[in-house]
Amino acid sequence: xxQITQSPSTLSASxxxxxxxxxxxxxxxxxxxxxxxxxxxxxxxxxxxxxxxLQRGVPSRFSGSGSxxxxxxxxxxxxxxxxxxxxxxxxxxxxxxGQGTRVEIK
Amino acid sequence: xxxxxxxxxxxxxxxxxxxxxCQASGYTFTDYYIHxxxxxxGQGFEWMxxxxxxxxxxxVAVKFHGRVTMTRDTSISTAYMEVSGLTSDDTxxxxxxxxxxxxxxxxxxxxxxxxxxxx
Numbered sequence: 001x002x003q004i005t006q007s008p009s010t011l012s013a014s015x016x017x018x019x020x021x022x023x024x025x026x027x028x029x030x031x032x033x034x035x036x037x038x039x040x041x042x043x044x045x046x047x048x049x050x051x052x053x054l055q056r057g058v059p060s061r062f063s064g065s066g067s068x069x070x071x072x073x074x075x076x077x078x079x080x081x082x083x084x085x086x087x088x089x090x091x092x093x094x095x096x097x098g099q100g101t102r103v104e105i106k
Numbered sequence: 107x108x109x110x111x112x113x114x115x116x117x118x119x120x121x122x123x124x125x126x127x128c129q130a131s132g133y134t135f136t137d138y139y140i141h142x143x144x145x146x147x148g149q150g151f152e153w154m155x156x157x158x159x160x161x162x163x164x165x166v167a168v169k170f171h172g173r174v175t176m177t178r179d180t181s182i183s184t185a186y187m188e189v190s191g192l193t194s195d196d197t198x199x200x201x202x203x204x205x206x207x208x209x210x211x212x213x214x215x216x217x218x219x220x221x222x223x224x225x
Contacts, residue, residue: 034211043201043215044151050210087151091210093165095141095153 002027004090006098012106019075021101023088028068034089035064035073037082038100044087048073078103108132110140110202110216117222123190126219128202135183136160139205141212142176142187144198152198156205157185192223 003026013019023033031051036044046055048064051071061076075082083105088098113127128140142154155166157176164176175188185202200219203212 032210036212043203043218044212045215046211046213049206053209055211055213089151089212094155094167095143095151095212097143097151097153100150 002029002090002096004088004096004098006088006101008101009099010102010104012104013078014106015078015080017078017106019078019082019103021073021086021088023066023071023073023098025069025071025090029090029092031067032091033064033066033071034091035062036087036089037084038087039084047086049091075103108204108214110204110214112200112202112216112219115220115222117224118192120193120223120225122192122223123188124192124221125186125188126200126202126221127184127186128216129182129184130204131183133204135178136180139207140178140185141203141205142174142200143203143212144200145218146195146198149198154187154200159185189221192221194223196221197223 006023033051035048038044047058047062052064063074065072085100085102087100090096109131111129116124118124136159139156141156143151145151157164159178166174178185202216204214206213
């Protein structure tokens with residue numbers, strides 16, 4: 001089975017910072033990776049699909065990159081609304097999620 | 107617009123079963139798979155399986171074989187997931203999500219259903 005490792009688990013940042021979150025897969029998954037944002041008590045919201053495609057309505061400060069085994073979610077100029085937990089997801093006939101990264105206020 | 111609306115919170119005793127519903131609207135129910143995912147308190151996501159609303163075919167995660175049943179009623183655009191033999195480890199928020207297969211993502215999610223297992 002393919003395992004997904006997400007890092008860091010927690011990230012302290014300030015408004016305006018550039019933030020990077022990484023997911024690594026044990027085997028190549030091509031570009032079948034999505035990124036989600038979750039706020040407390042809410043369902044996840046998709047930000048990026050197929051590694052680098054921005055979902056409709058998502059601000060352009062979010063971007064995804066990578067392929068194969070290493071993927072990155074970048075938030076340029078962190079905004080107050082961005083403090084949340086982020087998850088990567090390997091998409092196939094079954095879903096595997098990363099462990100999550102909590103972005104907190106420094 | 108697309109909506110997935112789930113049934114309300116449940117409190118169950120150990121050994122009982124729970125059935126969670128997920129009613130879809132705003133699209134053709136049979137055109138998209140529905141997945142079920144759960145999130146224990148303070149934890150990440152655990153994939154449980156999917157159902158193909160078109161033919162009722164399912165794929166349940168190995169961990170849940172024999173304990174989880176997924177069904178649907180196309181007449182009311184609703185998917186169901188039943189978990190039997192509940193233990194305290196099943197206490198979690200259960201989500202349904204629409205599978206956008208072409209793009210490779212879960213593009214719409216239900217609001218979540220909290221299932222609490224307690225004696």
